[in-house]
Amino acid sequence: MVKKRYILNFPPESGDKPLSYHLVRDYDIRINILKAEVYPGKRGSLLLELQGKKENIEKGVKYLTDQHVVCEPLEKRIHFEEKKCIDCGNCTAVCFAGALTMNxxxxxxxxxxxxxxxxxxxxxxxxxxxxxxDFK
Ligand code: SF4
Ligand code: SF4
Structure with missing residues (x-):
């Protein structure tokens, strides 16, 4: 079993499809919705945590892509200029998720x-x- 976070961007035509139902039923994937936003025109973005067998998650992501949903690993959407960081620690004070910490x-x-x-x-x-x- 693996756990992986993805950012999904939905075009308006995907809004009424039971995509999460298929992920659960057809690919045995557990879904945790961590963030959701809907924009004018009913475009939408989701941050999902998917848990399941690695091969099932890969198939589930392919299924979403076939449904015209842009689906990318969270890491690819976060851009951090690490080399310029001065280790001041300001960002750790607001990161309640514990992603940013000081060693x-x-x-x-x-x-x-x-x-x-x-x-x-x-x-x-x-x-x-x-x-x-890059969430939207
Ligand atoms: S706020 Fe965080 S990322 Fe920015 S310089 Fe300080 S430690 Fe580095
Ligand atoms: S504060 Fe932490 S959880 Fe929030 S976006 Fe930045 S790294 Fe992610």
């Missing part, structure tokens, strides 16, 4: 993207503007 031995920032819930609070918190997150 107490090295006092360097550590970023575990797999824990991110795309709250986007780190974006204004960083004085050097080192974060960009």
């Amino acid at each position: 107490r031995e090295t006092w360097k920032l550590e970023f575990d993207k797999s824990k991110c819930v795309v709250c986007e609070l780190c974006i204004p918190a960083c004085p050097l503007h080192l974060f960009e997150i």
